[in-house]
Amino acid sequence: MSFPDLLEGLGREAFDCVRGRLLPNQPLGPVTWLRVGGPAQLLFQPADEADLAAFMKVLPEDVPVLPVGLGSNLLIRDGGVPGVVVRLTGKGFGHLEPVGETRLRVGAAVPDKRLAQAALQAKLSGFAFYAGIPGGVGGALRMNAGAHGAETRERMVELNAVDRSGTVIRLSNADMDYAYRHSGQPGDLIFTSAVFEGVPGEAEAIQSEMEAVTAHREKAQPIREKTGGSTFKNPAENSAWKVIDAAGCRGLAVGDAQMSEMHCNFMINRGEASALDLETLGETVRARVLENSGVRLEWEIKRLGLFEAGKSVEPFLGRG
Structure with missing residues (x-):
């Protein structure tokens, strides 16, 4: 259309x-x-x-x-x-520069893994988890991206943003109202850069930690597929992949959309899937997990835009 x-x-x-x-x-x-x-x-x-x-x-x-x-x-x-x-x-937004001895100023378009590499070069620990996140700094700021027990809110000091009126504003860490995979700022606020702070460390130890993160990702995640990363947030005191697996959804497919056999909390496009196929698959998984274990999975992938005319996907496929 x-x-x-x-x-x-x-x-x-x-x-x-x-x-x-x-x-x-x-x-x-x-x-x-x-x-x-x-x-x-x-x-x-x-x-x-x-x-x-x-x-x-x-x-x-x-x-x-x-x-x-x-x-x-x-x-x-x-x-x-x-x-x-x-x-x-x-x-326009890919700059990355040191600010003092322990801080980095980073543009919102910088890939997370590049931030991790820059921190290594500056001998700053606390950033290795970014080596395993397939996204950019802007998205990490928006959703408090994290992995391996660490989150963006632990490293971000302040950020610049442009609001709906065209005003450039500065927000502190506390202003972001961070929670698990969540920030409290309005969705049309556009983050442009941020200052991150690390802890002085030894290059060899930082390198080793980054290599462990990368090796885990390559072994456990379908990184060579068309995927959006983790599909659902981890429920309280559990792992999304465990309840998905228990509900028999590993490898479940709708058309060319499939829950990965390698990591069943990763949704992949095997070639010709539509967005409708992928969202239908996701809601099918949510419905089956709810029926099997009573867990109401929440999407981590952001679903945005309009359905095509006459088409839609009901949450949990209409099961409540």
């Missing part, structure tokens, strides 16, 4: 101040790891933070705005995303 040209409707001349790329009806599937989904009504790739702020100042407040990162933890529905999708790229 396609949307009406948003730029034509708003008046192109209003955006003459913008230096970044404005792309109407731009397919989003190619920029997500699951490789599915419809178009953005308007995709904006700002040149830098100032360009993003200028764009937000002239964009009418009633136009929806959705920021996306590297697309690793994202399922875009087949009907696409109305309004504006803002995607930060490495050219």
Whole structure:
């Protein structure tokens, strides 16, 4: 499907101040790891933070705005995303520099594994877990990404963001209201950079920890598949994969969408799956886990956008 040209409707001349790329009806599937989904009504790739702020100042407040990162933890529905999708790229938001002896200032488009590598070079411990997270810093800030017992909230000191009015603001760690895979800031607030703090350490020990994280990921996760990472959050005092496995959902498939045989909390696109197939699979798993163990799994993958006309997926497939 396609949307009406948003730029034509708003008046192109209003955006003459913008230096970044404005792309109407731009397919989003190619920029997500699951490789599915419809178009953005308007995709904006700002040149830098100032360009993003200028764009937000002239964009009418009633136009929806959705920021996306590297697309690793994202399922875009087949009907696409109305309004504006803002995607930060490495050219304008890929900076990474030391700030004093124990801190790093990092752009939101920096991949998590690059942050881990920079911390190693600076001999700062506490960042090795990022070597196993397939995403970017912006997404990590948004969802308090974590692995191996560590989380983003333990390392982030402060961040810069652009709000809906185009104002650049600074938020502290406490302002983020972090919880497990959650932050309390509004979804249209766009994080542009952050300062992280580590602990001085020995390079060999940090390297060893990173190698252990990477080896575990390669052994236990389907990293060479089209996947979005962990599909569901871990329930309290349990592991999502355990309740999924107990419900008989390892390898379960809907079309070309499948729960991985290697790690059954990873949903994969075997080739030609649609977003509808993937979401149907996920809700089927949730329904079977609820029936088998009484656990109500929560999605970790973000599902965004519209269903195609006449199609939908009911939560838990209508089972409550």
